[in-house]
Amino acid sequence: MSREDARRNRARLIEVAAEVFAEVGADAASMNDIARRAGVGPGTLWRHFPNKDALIAEVVGTSLDALAALATDLRDHPDFLREWLTALVTHITQHRGLAARLTHAPTDGPLSTRCHPVEQATADLVARARTQGMVRPDLTPAELIHLATAIAWITETTPATPPRLTTLLFDGLTP
Amino acid sequence: MSREDARRNRARLIEVAAEVFAEVGADAASMNDIARRAGVGPGTLWRHFPNKDALIAEVVGTSLDALAALATDLRDHPDFLREWLTALVTHITQHRGLAARLTHAPTDGPLSTRCHPVEQATADLVARARTQGMVRPDLTPAELIHLATAIAWITETTPATPPRLTTLLFDGLTP
DNA sequence: ACCTGAACACCGTTCAAGT
DNA sequence: ACCTGAACACCGTTCAAGT
Numbered sequence: 504m505s506r507e508d509a510r511r512n513r514a515r516l517i518e519v520a521a522e523v524f525a526e527v528g529a530d531a532a533s534m535n536d537i538a539r540r541a542g543v544g545p546g547t548l549w550r551h552f553p554n555k556d557a558l559i560a561e562v563v564g565t566s567l568d569a570l571a572a573l574a575t576d577l578r579d580h581p582d583f584l585r586e587w588l589t590a591l592v593t594h595i596t597q598h599r600g601l602a603a604r605l606t607h608a609p610t611d612g613p614l615s616t617r618c619h620p621v622e623q624a625t626a627d628l629v630a631r632a633r634t635q636g637m638v639r640p641d642l643t644p645a646e647l648i649h650l651a652t653a654i655a656w657i658t659e660t661t662p663a664t665p666p667r668l669t670t671l672l673f674d675g676l677t678p
Numbered sequence: 679m680s681r682e683d684a685r686r687n688r689a690r691l692i693e694v695a696a697e698v699f700a701e702v703g704a705d706a707a708s709m710n711d712i713a714r715r716a717g718v719g720p721g722t723l724w725r726h727f728p729n730k731d732a733l734i735a736e737v738v739g740t741s742l743d744a745l746a747a748l749a750t751d752l753r754d755h756p757d758f759l760r761e762w763l764t765a766l767v768t769h770i771t772q773h774r775g776l777a778a779r780l781t782h783a784p785t786d787g788p789l790s791t792r793c794h795p796v797e798q799a800t801a802d803l804v805a806r807a808r809t810q811g812m813v814r815p816d817l818t819p820a821e822l823i824h825l826a827t828a829i830a831w832i833t834e835t836t837p838a839t840p841p842r843l844t845t846l847l848f849d850g851l852t853p
Numbered sequence: 854a855c856c857t858g859a860a861c862a863c864c865g866t867t868c869a870a871g872t
Numbered sequence: 873a874c875c876t877g878a879a880c881a882c883c884g885t886t887c888a889a890g891t
Contacts, residue, residue: 509874534865544876549866584851603778606835639846639853646838646846653832653843660781663824671814671821675850676759678814684855709884719857724885 513551516541521562528600528659529559556604556614563598564617570594574624584632585673587625588651592665595655602656622648688726691716696737703775703834704734731779731789738773739792745769749799759807760848762800763826767840770830777831797823 519541523532534555538548552558573590577583595602608614625644632638654668694716698707709730713723727733748765752758770777783789800819807813829843 506873512875533863535863545866546868546877547875550874555865588851606832636853638851639849642846642851645836646843647851649832649836649838650843650846653828656831657781657824657828661820661824663821668821668825668828671817671825672847673851674814675852676763676813676817676822676848677850678811681854687856708882710882719859720885721858721887722856725855730884 512541512543512547516543516548516551516558517561520558524559524562524598524600529562529598530600530603532600534558554612556608556612559601559604560613560617563601566594566598567617567621571620571624574628577628578631584628584638585669587628588647588673589666589669591621591625591648591651592655592658592669595652596658596665599659602652602659605652606656684726687716687718687722691718691723691726691733692736695733699734699737699773699775704737704773705775705778707775709733729787731783731787734776734779735788735792738776741769741773742792742796746795746799749803752803753806759803759813760844762803763822763848764841764844766796766800766823766826767830767833767844770827771833771840774834777827777834780827781831 516537520532520537523537523540526532534548535545537558538545541548548558552561570590574587577586577590580586595605604614605618622644625648629638629642629644629647633640633642650672654665654672657663658665658668691712695707695712698712698715701707709723710720712733713720716723723733727736745765749762752761752765755761770780779789780793797819800823804813804817804819804822808815808817825847829840829847832838833840833843
């Protein structure tokens with residue numbers, strides 16, 4: 504088959520994957536199922552994307568970039584760190600199963616690579632918050648991301664809501 | 679076979695399950711693998727325990743009870759709510775894969791049932807903390823458990839440590 | 854009464870064989 | 873160059889057949 508067909512296959516696979524992820528979650532989705540629904544053999548899917556994370560990275564990549572871009576808009580917001588934490592949680596929550604995938608993704612894998620801009624943005628905002636005394640000085644950017652991921656995850660399967668848990672975390676449990 | 683054999687099989691299955699859970703985590707552990715290692719057919723495992731949660735409940739049940747019992751010891755501790763949160767997180771962390779199982783367990787299933795004493799203890803301590811003004815008055819016991827589970831979960835697959843995240847949650851992110 | 858293990862429909866993943 | 877789909881070793885789960 505031609506390179507043209509290959510390109511179409513690739514585009515179609517991403518499209519179908521996005522559908523399946525939305526239906527059952529990125530973690531629960533089956534590679535065979537995605538290939539089947541795209542009308543393609545499993546082998547074709549696996550050569551276009553060497554592992555599931557690569558496929559996920561392609562599906563959520565552009566929205567991760569959009570999230571990172573939002574960070575610059577937030578820089579001058581009076582409560583930007585809280586806003587950023589909210590944005591992180593919201594974004595992860597919008598892609599069911601992504602939280603579980605993020606925490607298991609190897610550091611040098613495609614998904615982690617795609618997250619780099621968001622990590623960078625988080626580092627910037629935490630540093631900025633620190634110079635302004637808006638945040639406890641020992642908080643690391645990685646910790647903020649871990650906590651955002653944890654909140655997004657627990658939200659997927661319990662009645663707890665992201666804004667509420669975000670508030671509890673940000674302000675603490677004491678009065 | 680005799681009822682005697684059945685009882686021995688059951689005990690052996692719980693024993694082996696505990697081993698496998700410790701090795702690969704309760705979530706990743708395979709039912710077939712447990713049956714195989716116990717020298718028993720899959721069917722035998724499934725009749726003794728109608729689903730995986732029932733098996734998990736049996737394995738972690740006694741330690742859940744011990745956790746609940748700890749709550750009464752804590753009642754007079756000056757910082758008992760923080761201690762309790764720490765105990766919750768510590769306990770879940772000690773059983774890898776338990777966090778994921780807890781959040782997906784059906785409310786009327788065997789695992790949720792086994793968690794009842796811990797939920798009860800949490801409700802008591804939160805209520806007590808509230809009357810003493812030690813905690814924000816809108817915090818619900820369920821929220822505390824959800825957050826403890828989330829922290830235990832994120833801890834399994836990242837360099838983040840339970841005591842640190844517990845502190846961040848309890849005290850909040852602001853200085 | 855209790856156990857066995859073959860069986861079913863899946864999964865991720867690979868790779869010879871086709872165009 | 874790219875695709876196919878059978879194949880392998882697994883998984884959860886069931887159930888006829890055995891003692």
